[in-house]
Amino acid sequence: MRIQEQRIGQIDGIVTVGFVARLKLLDIEDLLDIVDPDRLPVEGKPMTISQVGLDIKDDAILTELVMPSQQATFKEGSVSDLNGISYQLVIDATLPTRPDLLNWLRLNQGRRWLAIWIDLTGQPYVAGGPGNGLVLNYQRSLTDRNQLRLTLSGRSVHPTWYLESFNTATLFDQSDFSLDFNFDYDS
Numbered sequence: 001m002r003i004q005e006q007r008i009g010q011i012d013g014i015v016t017v018g019f020v021a022r023l024k025l026l027d028i029e030d031l032l033d034i035v036d037p038d039r040l041p042v043e044g045k046p047m048t049i050s051q052v053g054l055d056i057k058d059d060a061i062l063t064e065l066v067m068p069s070q071q072a073t074f075k076e077g078s079v080s081d082l083n084g085i086s087y088q089l090v091i092d093a094t095l096p097t098r099p100d101l102l103n104w105l106r107l108n109q110g111r112r113w114l115a116i117w118i119d120l121t122g123q124p125y126v127a128g129g130p131g132n133g134l135v136l137n138y139q140r141s142l143t144d145r146n147q148l149r150l151t152l153s154g155r156s157v158h159p160t161w162y163l164e165s166f167n168t169a170t171l172f173d174q175s176d177f178s179l180d181f182n183f184d185y186d187s
Helices: 099-108
Strands: 020-027 031-034 054-056 062-065 072-081 084-096 112-119 124-127 134-142 146-156 161-163
Touching: 020 072, 020 084, 062 099, 072 112, 099 134, 099 146
Parallel strands: none
Antiparallel strands: 020 062, 020 112, 031 054, 072 084, 084 146, 112 124, 112 134, 124 161, 134 146
């Protein structure tokens, strides 16, 4: 009898901190393509979008929402139904209520979003895709603190991808590189 053994993951002895540290949003209409990890793998990093894997329109606006420390979380779960497996994700943040934030929400609430975020360990993530952006909702309360609860939620056919970089200049380099190529022999 033969057996193959496989070990996945490792314990570093350090507790990982999970909170969302920074969050950037891009209107899904400004996203032209995401080159998924199967089409452009990042060596040694499965499920990771390459730093050149996001193709956006010229003059797109990338908005960063400033997060108070340890006030934003990310949760994802899988759902099995007659259509197969899908993944539901939620980014939930508690922010101070500010007039500039409320005005931005009022102007942008009906849009869908590509979310790019980084956790406190430095790991970047990306969620959303062409035609399938995250929905933005908020609740405002004046209780013991003047705060706003912002929620981004969505559903996908794949788990949330990691992202090779969080640096805007790296992700959206204005060089002449094009994602419009293929690997056909006679192209």
